[in-house]
Amino acid sequence: xxELSNIRYALPDVKRVLVFSPHPDDETLGCGGTIALYAxxxxxxxxxxSNGEAVDIPEDNKGELRKRELAEAVKILGVRDIIFLDLxxxxxxxxxxxxxxxxxxxxxxKDPELIFAPSPIDSHPDHRETAKACIELTxxxxxxxxxxxxxxxxxxFNTLINxxxxxxxxRKALSRYHYSLLKKEGVFISAVLSLNRFRSxxxxxxxxxxxxxxxxxxxxxxxxxxxxxxxxxxxxPEEELLDTLRSGDALIKELRDCEGTVSSLREKTLAMQKxxxxxxxxxxxxxxxxxxxxxxxxxxxxKYFCKGE
Amino acid sequence: xxxxxxLTGFDPFFTTGxxxxxxxxxxxxxxxxxxxxxLVCASDFNNTYNLRHEFLGKVYAAGRxxxxxxSDGYEFVMSNGYYGGGYxxxxxxxxxxxxxxxxxxAEAIRGLxxxxxxxxxxxxxxxxxxxxxAFGSRxxxxxxxxxxxxxxxxxxxxxxxxxxxxxTDFFFSLLNKEELRSKHGIPPNxxxxxxxxxxxxxxxxxxxxxxxxELKNLSWVIVTxxxxxxxxxxxxxxxxxxxxxxxxxxxxxxxxxxxxxPSRYEGFGLAAAEAMACGLPxxxxxxxxxxxxxxxxxxxxxxxxxxxxDGDDIVVTVKDRIDRLLNDKDFYxxxxxxxxxxxxxxxxxxxxxxxMKEILCLS
Numbered sequence: 001x002x003e004l005s006n007i008r009y010a011l012p013d014v015k016r017v018l019v020f021s022p023h024p025d026d027e028t029l030g031c032g033g034t035i036a037l038y039a040x041x042x043x044x045x046x047x048x049x050s051n052g053e054a055v056d057i058p059e060d061n062k063g064e065l066r067k068r069e070l071a072e073a074v075k076i077l078g079v080r081d082i083i084f085l086d087l088x089x090x091x092x093x094x095x096x097x098x099x100x101x102x103x104x105x106x107x108x109x110k111d112p113e114l115i116f117a118p119s120p121i122d123s124h125p126d127h128r129e130t131a132k133a134c135i136e137l138t139x140x141x142x143x144x145x146x147x148x149x150x151x152x153x154x155x156x157f158n159t160l161i162n163x164x165x166x167x168x169x170x171r172k173a174l175s176r177y178h179y180s181l182l183k184k185e186g187v188f189i190s191a192v193l194s195l196n197r198f199r200s201x202x203x204x205x206x207x208x209x210x211x212x213x214x215x216x217x218x219x220x221x222x223x224x225x226x227x228x229x230x231x232x233x234x235x236x237p238e239e240e241l242l243d244t245l246r247s248g249d250a251l252i253k254e255l256r257d258c259e260g261t262v263s264s265l266r267e268k269t270l271a272m273q274k275x276x277x278x279x280x281x282x283x284x285x286x287x288x289x290x291x292x293x294x295x296x297x298x299x300x301x302x303k304y305f306c307k308g309e
Numbered sequence: 310x311x312x313x314x315x316l317t318g319f320d321p322f323f324t325t326g327x328x329x330x331x332x333x334x335x336x337x338x339x340x341x342x343x344x345x346x347x348l349v350c351a352s353d354f355n356n357t358y359n360l361r362h363e364f365l366g367k368v369y370a371a372g373r374x375x376x377x378x379x380s381d382g383y384e385f386v387m388s389n390g391y392y393g394g395g396y397x398x399x400x401x402x403x404x405x406x407x408x409x410x411x412x413x414x415a416e417a418i419r420g421l422x423x424x425x426x427x428x429x430x431x432x433x434x435x436x437x438x439x440x441x442x443a444f445g446s447r448x449x450x451x452x453x454x455x456x457x458x459x460x461x462x463x464x465x466x467x468x469x470x471x472x473x474x475x476x477t478d479f480f481f482s483l484l485n486k487e488e489l490r491s492k493h494g495i496p497p498n499x500x501x502x503x504x505x506x507x508x509x510x511x512x513x514x515x516x517x518x519x520x521x522x523e524l525k526n527l528s529w530v531i532v533t534x535x536x537x538x539x540x541x542x543x544x545x546x547x548x549x550x551x552x553x554x555x556x557x558x559x560x561x562x563x564x565x566x567x568x569x570x571p572s573r574y575e576g577f578g579l580a581a582a583e584a585m586a587c588g589l590p591x592x593x594x595x596x597x598x599x600x601x602x603x604x605x606x607x608x609x610x611x612x613x614x615x616x617x618x619d620g621d622d623i624v625v626t627v628k629d630r631i632d633r634l635l636n637d638k639d640f641y642x643x644x645x646x647x648x649x650x651x652x653x654x655x656x657x658x659x660x661x662x663x664x665m666k667e668i669l670c671l672s
Contacts (some may be wrong), residue, residue: 237397238373241441242358245369248433253361255425 008159014113016043022126023052024070025180029192030149031116032077032170033163034210039078045110046074047083054089057179065179076173092129099133107141119148119155121228138218147212156228157211160199164207311344316388319352325534327579328389328408338662342671351392372396394438403446407455409576411435412462417574418511451577452598473577474661477653480559480586489564495548499528500635503565505580508537513571516623523624530561562587572596582656585648592630602651607644
């Protein structure tokens with residue numbers, strides 16, 4: 001709970017905010033209450049990167065339906081300025097260059113002091129790509145602050161905005177998203193408000209909060225990831241390499257010790273002329289047979305070093 | 310004074326080997342361009358991070374020590390393969406030259422060494438250290454085969470090939486064969502085969518041993534370098550040497566009739582290239598630069614497929630090639646002449662110097 005002392009309960013003092021929403025609905029799910037709360041003091045522009053046309057519903061013109069829903073929802077939140085980038089839903093990664101170009105142009109035009117972006121730790125790949133593009137944006141606009149919001153995965157936060165007073169506004173805005181929320185808006189609303197409720201665990205107040213990680217200095221992806229896991233990751237690539245090296249070194253040592261034991265066992269086995277159960281052996285080459293223990297270590301080591309392949 | 314830093318495993322002035330020869334050539338080239346080369350040798354470091362594998366601990370410590378290098382102190386860093394492990398270039402221009410890949414080497418000896426050895430080479434030295442050593446640097450391979458291994462095993466891109474050089478002004482055929490044999494106590498009237506390399510299975514020690522034992526009418530010169538297995542020849546037809554300087558090596562290349570080069574893996578194969586520059590025909594495996602050389606006649610006739618190395622008829626295969634070579638004097642002379650031509654044309658020191666100057670932006 002020492003974390004509590006470092007939590008802020010208000011947005012930075014800014015006038016212009018861009019809300020980057022990968023699909024119509026993300027902005028309201030993630031930060032609808034905050035937008036509604038600050039709409040009278042801050043000029044918000046909602047930037048919908050895609051129209052969400054890949055949503056799994058049978059209707060035609062899904063993109064158009066969702067655009068309309070977004071316009072209605074953010075109007076309820078108090079936002080009138082909307083930009084649609086019409087990027088292809090579900091294919092942000094392959095269009096990363098275009099995303100970076102477009103959001104950079106918008107930043108030049110709108111000159112925001114703060115941007116809202118989905119967290120880079122989100123199960124939706126388009127959300128992650130949006131986050132990465134926004135992080136890169138700060139290389140060009142170093143004074144820009146980023147507030148990462150939660151959609152599908154909770155994150156470590158440094159800012160909690162009490163949205164209790166705007167809870168009904170958020171609920172109302174979300175209820176406009178019938179098609180976007182797969183015609184199950186009730187489930188979504190309940191889940192998202194539960195997340196907002198869950199955050200009261202940190203304040204021990206009977207309230208609802210939207211959580212953000214606001215990065216003020218130009219962030220790096222690895223810096224953000226490191227922060228979100230309470231700096232559990234090694235601080236530097238060389239430390240990370242050393243950790244991997246130590247683990248691999250230990251595994252090899254274990255295997256080498258095991259080989260010593262196995263080789264004496266093999267001799268005993270041969271002396272006793274016992275047959276070896278072929279089914280329990282892995283043949284790594286036509287001549288070389290290894291035991292299940294070795295096989296297990298082999299797999300462990302190979303898997304350890306080939307993760308991510 | 311302009312300065313460059315070279316990361317390597319062992320002091321090249323006290324150790325012999327392909328990487329050490331490369332390093333000495335590089336130091337000479339830099340010296341010519343008025344750049345002082347500082348050496349960082351992994352073997353000089355302590356295993357301060359307490360890895361179980363002592364030498365890898367030294368390699369890591371050596372690389373790690375470079376993190377605090379002043380960015381304006383050196384023009385560039387040249388790292389020899391995985392000896393840069395642990396070094397992450399910050400602001401310094403860095404080149405990593407790969408003399409081999411341990412991933413391909415591990416695959417070549419898989420099944421011939423304990424599983425732990427295979428895994429250590431394949432993953433810890435290879436996947437972990439070598440791949441890391443390529444991080445943030447411009448990558449050079451000493452042969453096309455190493456380039457394709459870097460691409461295949463580590464997914465590296467933009468690899469440039471600068472083939473290892475042979476000093477063809479030094480390595481050439483000395484005509485006084487009988488005198489040289491007399492100097493080294495080798496019979497003048499026997500056909501002499503030469504084996505050069507660490508006396509170990511990856512270099513084809515087992516195959517050479519089999520051939521030497523069975524082809525009794527030949528004499529053999531065996532030149533080993535440090536780090537191999539114990540040696541077991543003590544007969545009159547086998548002459549053994551180790552740790553020779555290049556002058557003695559040239560003499561041995563020139564007094565022999567052919568080189569047996571049954572290596573299971575080479576990044577380049579410098580000893581074979583030096584021998585060819587001296588006009589010595591090579592009977593060997595298509596590894597390293599020989600993969601390209603053996604693709605052309607007349608050399609293709611002397612290639613031993615790697616796949617046949619572990620078969621029963623390896624002695625027959627080698628004998629067939631020796632007979633073809635030694636029983637036709639005109640053919641032998643043609644092979645000898647063309648061997649040198651290939652090296653002079655493709656791998657001479659001048660070509661290497663120009664390519665290195667170009668890539669390192671030396672005047």
